[in-house]
Amino acid sequence: MLSCCLTTLGCAAREHDNHSSATTTTTAPETDAALVIDVRIAGGSVTPTDARLDAQVNTPIDVVVDSDTHDELHVHGTPEHTFAVVPGTGQRFRFTIDVPGRVELELHEAGRTVATLLVR
Ligand SMILES: [Cu+2]
Numbered sequence: 001m002l003s004c005c006l007t008t009l010g011c012a013a014r015e016h017d018n019h020s021s022a023t024t025t026t027t028a029p030e031t032d033a034a035l036v037i038d039v040r041i042a043g044g045s046v047t048p049t050d051a052r053l054d055a056q057v058n059t060p061i062d063v064v065v066d067s068d069t070h071d072e073l074h075v076h077g078t079p080e081h082t083f084a085v086v087p088g089t090g091q092r093f094r095f096t097i098d099v100p101g102r103v104e105l106e107l108h109e110a111g112r113t114v115a116t117l118l119v120r
Contacts, residue, residue, distance in 0.1 A: 033062040033094065037105070039114055041067035041085070046107055051115035055103070058096055061117070063105065065091040071110055077103035077119065 035055050040047045055061055063073060066089040075081040078099035085091060085107070097103055103117040 032060060034059040035117075036062045036064060037115060039063055039065045039067075039073075039107075041065065041069060041071060041107065041110065043068065044110070046110050046112040046114060049112050049114060053115050053117050055097065055117040055119045057098060057100055057119055060094055060096055063093045063095075063114075065093065067091070069109070072108040073114075074106045074108055075103060076106065077101075077117070 035053065037051075037053065063083070065073065065085050067085050068087050069085075070087065071085040073083040073085055073093060075083075075095055075097075077095075077097040078101075079097075081093075081095040083093040097117070097119045100119050103119050105114040105117070106112070107114060
């Protein structure tokens with residue numbers, strides 16, 4: 001399931017170059033996300049895992065993370081996004097997906113797939 005990430009080095013090496021087009025000039029960033037995914041990392045366990053969610057292209061998606069450890073959240077969409085998770089609550093990571101399809105959200109350190117988005 002995680003073969004794309006855990007068996008290659010290409011994953012983490014890809015830096016974010018392409019999502020500068022989404023210049024966030026909105027004034028209400030807390031409320032306009034179409035989808036909010038709450039993720040909790042505690043004591044080595046991740047909630048949720050393997051959630052199936054529907055999402056839409058070009059629509060903001062927020063991942064809100066409570067964590068007790070460092071991790072790396074990776075969005076396997078087009079464009080790709082990588083976010084650094086640190087210990088703390090309420091870490092909000094926003095992204096959009098431009099291309100319809102299945103998009104996996106992974107935590108690389110935990111080795112878990114948090115959710116699979118069906119983007120239309
Ligand atoms: Cu990944």
